[in-house]
Amino acid sequence: MTELSDIPESVSGRIGQTQYEETGEFPVEQGYIWTTCASVQNGNPLYWDAAAAAEITGGQIAPPTMLSVWFRPHHWSPGRTEAAVPLQAHFDLKEDLELPEAIISENTITFHDPVRIGDVITSRQVLRSISDPKTTKLGTGRFWVLDVEYVNQDGTLVGVESYTAFGYVRGDV
Template identity: 55%
Template sequence: MSAADDLPDAVRKMIGVPMYEARSEFPIEIGYVYNTCAAVGNGNPLYWDDETAQAVAGGRIAPPTMLSVWFRPHYWAPGASGERKAMQAHFDLKALLALPEAVVASNEASFGEPVRIGDVLTTCQIVRSIGPLKQTRLGTGRFWTVDVRSTNQHGDWVGTESYTFLGYRRPGQ
């Protein structure tokens, strides 16, 4: 029996399908870049100096490692209702597979075009794989991988973050 054979139909139908397309809530702005660089002591002149940014990247860009920053929803926003979660596909899998606990087992990022100041990004989540049930030290569960693919307002791919999660049920749950 393959890993997909014991999955509910609703879960099998999620694999490989882009879901939860969303646009960034505001254009990429330099204030977030400055705050992030200051928080980690990143003094790279590419992010602080206009002349360097122009010479190296053709203008101001955000550090590639900030890609996930642009899609973490604010706790509150005008007109928004209900709980706002990043990685909704992951939370869907937890519920559909009755695996109430989860940890990020690994994270990998690939980058394309630089994210430029003023860009408006669009993202989608794609469940790439779901493994078989297995016993781990944390409990019985499954590994799954969700890709978050991002493009800019021109349709250019700017990056993909791949998250592998372990969803599990603690012993006795």
């Protein structure tokens, strides 16, 4: 059976603290909305017909489930030497808890004000909890819950994502 180290105080001290407040690298835009709708064959007129969007939602909006799209970093940009990763607090936990693999096992998204074309979205990450060691069919590790809050350029809350992840060591090592 894999033995896990105790949770360092430097990690448990992050619980409840705001981390990684980041502003999206580009404003909410039509192209990704169409690509996303195309990927799932979503013909909702709100995303294809500006007149319908104006009448129903007061202007063009993004599909609510695209919330996380707007803060995911480019895979590369000038001057960057390492690939940036979204949910950095999640990857920090993998490294600091020495759990090289991780999956997201549950995800709750709460949708507040609509996200509109041209909005610039800022996200902030808050670690809510870390479990005792658990063993699943994937391996031995810990579950953690991480919230990501999203606000627009006016500071208005547009959504909250809550992720439950399982970080683990594969098999019985």
